[in-house]
Amino acid sequence: MKNIHNLINCYFISMQGMAAESSIYKQYTIVCSKVNGLTMDAAIYIKNAEDFMCGNGNHGRQANMRYKRLGRTNLELSVISYGGLALFFKEVQEATALIEAALDEGINYIDCDEAGNQFVPAVVYEDTRNKLGPVLKKRRNELYVGIKTMFAKKDDVARAIDKALELVFKGTSREKIDLFHLAHVDIDEKLDLLMSREGGMAAVEEAREQGKLDYVLVASHNPTVLMKALKTDRFDVAEFPFTIIEQDYLKEVVPYCKEHDIGTIAMKPLGGGQLTQRADLCIRWIMNYDVDIVIPGMKTMEELKQNIQPGHTYVPLSAAELKELDEIARPIGQEYCHRCGYCLPCTQGIHIFSQFDLYKTSTISLEQKRAIYKQMKERGAKTAGDCVACGLCIEKCPFKLPIPDIMERADKALAGE
Numbered sequence: 001m002k003n004i005h006n007l008i009n010c011y012f013i014s015m016q017g018m019a020a021e022s023s024i025y026k027q028y029t030i031v032c033s034k035v036n037g038l039t040m041d042a043a044i045y046i047k048n049a050e051d052f053m054c055g056n057g058n059h060g061r062q063a064n065m066r067y068k069r070l071g072r073t074n075l076e077l078s079v080i081s082y083g084g085l086a087l088f089f090k091e092v093q094e095a096t097a098l099i100e101a102a103l104d105e106g107i108n109y110i111d112c113d114e115a116g117n118q119f120v121p122a123v124v125y126e127d128t129r130n131k132l133g134p135v136l137k138k139r140r141n142e143l144y145v146g147i148k149t150m151f152a153k154k155d156d157v158a159r160a161i162d163k164a165l166e167l168v169f170k171g172t173s174r175e176k177i178d179l180f181h182l183a184h185v186d187i188d189e190k191l192d193l194l195m196s197r198e199g200g201m202a203a204v205e206e207a208r209e210q211g212k213l214d215y216v217l218v219a220s221h222n223p224t225v226l227m228k229a230l231k232t233d234r235f236d237v238a239e240f241p242f243t244i245i246e247q248d249y250l251k252e253v254v255p256y257c258k259e260h261d262i263g264t265i266a267m268k269p270l271g272g273g274q275l276t277q278r279a280d281l282c283i284r285w286i287m288n289y290d291v292d293i294v295i296p297g298m299k300t301m302e303e304l305k306q307n308i309q310p311g312h313t314y315v316p317l318s319a320a321e322l323k324e325l326d327e328i329a330r331p332i333g334q335e336y337c338h339r340c341g342y343c344l345p346c347t348q349g350i351h352i353f354s355q356f357d358l359y360k361t362s363t364i365s366l367e368q369k370r371a372i373y374k375q376m377k378e379r380g381a382k383t384a385g386d387c388v389a390c391g392l393c394i395e396k397c398p399f400k401l402p403i404p405d406i407m408e409r410a411d412k413a414l415a416g417e
């Protein structure tokens with residue numbers, strides 16, 4: 001079986017950039033059922049091979065990167081693309097250099113994120129303009145761009161689209177948003193509002209008719225709400241957190257997307273910064289499954305080189321590596337917030353999982369975390385320190401996390417007092 005797997009992998013490597021004969025791969029579906037002892041369906045693996053090889057168009061493509069069709073959008077994106085959140089914490093020059101280096105390595109999609117933009121709407125897209133803007137002016141034709149909004153009401157979303165176009169895309173060779181994200185669709189109330197007559201989806205569809213954007217993405221941390229959104233058949237792409245700790249999406253979301261030709265993007269592949277010690281294993285673990293692309297955040301050239309590697313040559317995890325990843329993930333999973341939002345609303349108005357994220361992530365320094373926490377307090381946002389330990393959120397959390405206890409520890413660490 002290993003030989004068959006190696007043979008398929010050789011085709012991956014030797015046929016990069018070439019049109020493949022799908023039948024070459026299909027024949028292996030007859031003989032493979034398991035690869036390397038992992039629970040990976042070889043038929044899926046073969047289908048991935050077809051997807052990687054059969055794309056057309058040269059939008060930023062480099063010979064050493066693998067590309068995959070993002071569902072019905074027909075965009076051919078690098079299997080490792082860029083999670084832009086990491087860039088938010090970088091100086092402009094450094095961020096721009098990282099984006100350019102990523103393009104040179106064959107990455108052709110950047111998923112823009114502005115940390116906390118739900119809290120500071122007045123400055124949303126300015127960070128993206130400053131860091132990505134200069135690259136887009138020169139190299140727009142080499143990359144696709146995803147831009148998100150946290151808003152749900154029609155007027156707010158319409159304003160967000162216009163603002164993104166004005167700040168980020170104006171003056172480039174394609175003044176259009178490739179993938180517009182309706183983000184953090186984690187609770188039923190937000191989805192209902194988005195899809196109502198006065199909801200953001202109406203603004204998105206109008207903008208699409210006016211040629212302001214091409215495709216619509218729904219991003220969610222809650223597989224149940226995400227499924228409801230997808231069943232409206234108004235989204236082209238689904239984005240969701242996907243790690244060895246967060247596998248719920250495999251049950252319904254991933255098969256549904258494949259069946260309905262909806263693109264899939266794995267976000268937070270390093271568990272929101274909690275699994276960074278073996279980033280390589282995390283990314284390769286994701287690639288065992290039928291998800292189109294992965295968007296790790298990369299905040300140094302070293303991380304970029306390391307995280308991009310599985311995009312060049314994919315080697316499935318060995319049984320020993322799988323065991324190692326499992327051992328790293330298990331203790332984290334015991335206190336892991338899935339950002340599903342069931343605990344909300346907090347009686348004190350705390351955005352519970354944002355506080356979890358800030359406390360637990362290792363992608364930014366403690367100093368940076370404290371600066372963000374301080375800013376939140378100054379703006380009057382409720383923070384972990386406002387928890388009164390009423391305990392109502394614990395009852396609502398499907399994972400029964402000890403939220404008040406974690407809020408207390410988070411405040412202690414983040415307030416730095």
Ligand code: SF4
Nearest residue numbers: 346387388390391393
């Ligand atoms: S225990 Fe704390 S975080 Fe949970 S609902 Fe009560 S105040 Fe909010």
Ligand code: SF4
Nearest residue numbers: 337338340341343397
């Ligand atoms: S604390 Fe629990 S309910 Fe709240 S977002 Fe995290 S996992 Fe979900």
